[in-house]
Amino acid sequence: MASRTKPREKSSSTDAKPAKNGKSVVSGRGNTGVNAATDYIELFRQMYLIREFELACGENYSKGLIRGFLHLYIGQEATGVGAISTLRADDYIVSHYRDHGHALARGLDVNRSMAELFGRATGLSKGKGGSMHLFDAAKGFMGGHAIVAGQLPLAAGLALAQQYQKTDALTMCFFGDGSTNQGVYHETLNLAAVWKLPVLFFLENNMYGMGSSIERVRAGGIDFYPGMATYGIPAAEVDGMDVLAVKEATEYAVDRIRKGDGPQFIEAKTFRFTGHSLADGQKYRGQEEVKKWEQRDPIATFPEKLIKMGLASSAKIEAVKAEVSKQIALAVKFAEDSPEPDISELFTDVFA
Numbered sequence: 154m155a156s157r158t159k160p161r162e163k164s165s166s167t168d169a170k171p172a173k174n175g176k177s178v179v180s181g182r183g184n185t186g187v188n189a190a191t192d193y194i195e196l197f198r199q200m201y202l203i204r205e206f207e208l209a210c211g212e213n214y215s216k217g218l219i220r221g222f223l224h225l226y227i228g229q230e231a232t233g234v235g236a237i238s239t240l241r242a243d244d245y246i247v248s249h250y251r252d253h254g255h256a257l258a259r260g261l262d263v264n265r266s267m268a269e270l271f272g273r274a275t276g277l278s279k280g281k282g283g284s285m286h287l288f289d290a291a292k293g294f295m296g297g298h299a300i301v302a303g304q305l306p307l308a309a310g311l312a313l314a315q316q317y318q319k320t321d322a323l324t325m326c327f328f329g330d331g332s333t334n335q336g337v338y339h340e341t342l343n344l345a346a347v348w349k350l351p352v353l354f355f356l357e358n359n360m361y362g363m364g365s366s367i368e369r370v371r372a373g374g375i376d377f378y379p380g381m382a383t384y385g386i387p388a389a390e391v392d393g394m395d396v397l398a399v400k401e402a403t404e405y406a407v408d409r410i411r412k413g414d415g416p417q418f419i420e421a422k423t424f425r426f427t428g429h430s431l432a433d434g435q436k437y438r439g440q441e442e443v444k445k446w447e448q449r450d451p452i453a454t455f456p457e458k459l460i461k462m463g464l465a466s467s468a469k470i471e472a473v474k475a476e477v478s479k480q481i482a483l484a485v486k487f488a489e490d491s492p493e494p495d496i497s498e499l500f501t502d503v504f505a
Contacts, residue, residue, distance in 0.1 A: 252297025
């Protein structure tokens with residue numbers, strides 16, 4: 154079908170800040186300081202790690218080594234990496250079922266993450282959670298959640314605990330545009346605003362829910378951030394295909410939360426290059442639209458930008474790619490060689 158949803162181009166020189174009226178658009182200018190090369194190459198490494206991890210997951214899903222549903226983060230890497238790069242170790246993250254990218258950006262073990270998808274005992278959740286339930290409490294990663302919008306009230310609870318502890322730590326809550334059709338989305342926004350909870354609501358708006366575009370299922374159109382004025386929550390839209398723009402917008406929102414200004418809201422316009430899951434035939438959108446967004450693929454555009462800025466050479470970029478590819482190959486081998494969970498584990502870690 155034809156779609157009106159197209160990539161939005163944003164200026165790279167804008168220095169707008171998130172505003173309470175929800176009308177600002179933030180674009181990243183980039184930092185050219187002495188640490189820029191190291192920091193930016195690390196951002197690329199993380200994005201490429203996620204891309205290679207997801208490609209390996211897709212391949213092994215096709216082989217039958219990964220079962221159940223598999224929701225890939227391909228195309229959205231700049232959003233997760235840019236946002237999570239601003240957090241501290243004592244902050245919490247809760248996510249949706251497209252959680253692999255967030256987990257890796259947070260620094261969860263690559264081998265154990267892959268083993269979890271393979272359903273092996275060495276996985277992050279002992280092979281019991283699978284693709285949609287990656288957890289690592291030691292890193293403040295409080296899980297991917299399969300129930301649409303189910304993570305939102307959990308994020309409010311975590312933020313409330315942080316508020317009680319009287320620290321300046323915060324909770325970052327990732328969710329997709331499909332979550333906004335759930336009542337708990339509005340309930341959580343309202344409660345967070347009333348209690349001034351230290352939570353960053355981060356909407357990854359990839360324009361499509363499970364099987365339809367936003368424009369076909371939402372009366373308000375594709376933009377969500379203007380509606381935050383209803384709750385008195387400062388909000389901004391950001392180019393989710395630009396890792397530096399996401400980082401800049403998130404840093405500003407995080408700083409406000411740490412200062413006690415209450416919840417903040419960021420809407421990142423991004424795009425998934427694959428289907429909702431690997432079982433999705435994508436009959437609801439045309440390939441021309443996908444190809445247009447692929448021209449803005451952060452895995453390709455960001456290293457080109459680094460080279461033009463003189464912060465990296467082509468040789469350095471290729472070296473990073475080679476290192477990551479080796480790391481992913483070892484992770485797949487680790488997962489393949491890991492044992493299945495013992496039958497005795499069937500009823501452990503079960504609470505009722």
